[in-house]
Amino acid sequence: DTAVSQTPKYLVTQMGNDKSIKCEQNLGHDTMYWYKQDSKKFLKIMFSYNNKELIINETVPNRFSPKSPDKAHLNLHINSLELGDSAVYFCASSPLDEETQYFGPGTRLLVL
Amino acid sequence: AQTVTQSQPEMSVQEAETVTLSCTYDTSESDYYLFWYKQPPSRQMILVIRQEAYKQQNATENRFSVNFQKAAKSFSLKISDSQLGDAAMYFCAYSWGGGADGLTFGKGTHLIIQP
Structure with a gap:
């Protein structure tokens, strides 16, 4: 059974497009996170997010918008994609x- | 702000030998958590070991152990009997435990296992 899953695993898109990455956890955790891993790792x-409420919002451009429809899901929507958005995006979860x-x-997101 | 420093970008060790990866951190908190995560080429982030700052006893998990020196703010990872499957990026991470707190990561150490 997959504990924390993300879709898609790979995403190749053009600059200016809008894309979403979905995350689901079946661990019953209350808190979910998004991390970015750049080209230097x-x-x-x-x-x-804690129980669907935003807790931390680091200095991320407002083109990035997280959405938590319920405790088990935290999706990441990115508007107007830029070359610098190319990276690996990780979802994570933790118990309360x-x-x-x-x-x-x-x-892995690649913006061309 | 908390910072985590891994001063060894790359380490190499012979199979079956022991290697120690270094990590130092900076924080003004007295209660916090420290972690080592492994990232193999598959890119999956795998928890190796965790340490609560209030525990004086060093954490161990099979061949993996830590040397936690709270006063020195040092948290090194020792891998004994290195195996080929240990080859990966290793990240040291810090969390102050305030709830829904993100992990602060070091830049990672690339561990190479020589057969």
């Missing part, structure tokens, strides 16, 4: 009273 938190985060397989 550096991982940085973008957003965190535990700091360990469990990661999805990542989505």
Whole structure:
């Protein structure tokens, strides 16, 4: 059984397009996150949600909008894609009273 | 702001030998959590080991152990009896435990296992 899943795994698109990445966790966790891993492998938190409420919103362009329809899902919508958005995006989740985060397989986004 | 520093961009070790990966961090918090994550070429982020700052005992998980020095703000990972499957990027990460807190990652150490 997949604990944290992301779709799609690969996404190739043109500059200026709008795209979404979906994330689902079946662990019953209350908190979900989005991270960006750049070409140098550096991982940085973008957003965190606790029970569908936005908790952390790091300095991310407002072209990025997370949406949490329910506790098990946290989707990432990106408008007007730019070349610099090319990266691997990871979704993660954690239980309410535990700091360990469990990661999805990542989505490699390539903007041409 | 918290920072995590991994000073070794790349390390190489012979199969079956022991290797230690370094990590230092900076924080003003007294209670926090530290982690080592492994990222193999498959890019999946895999938790290797975690340490709660309030615990003095160093965490161990099979061949993996940490040397946690709270006063020095140091958190190194020791891998014993290195195996080919240990080849990966290793990331040190920090969380202050405030709830829904994102992990602050180091830049990673690329571990090469020589057969």
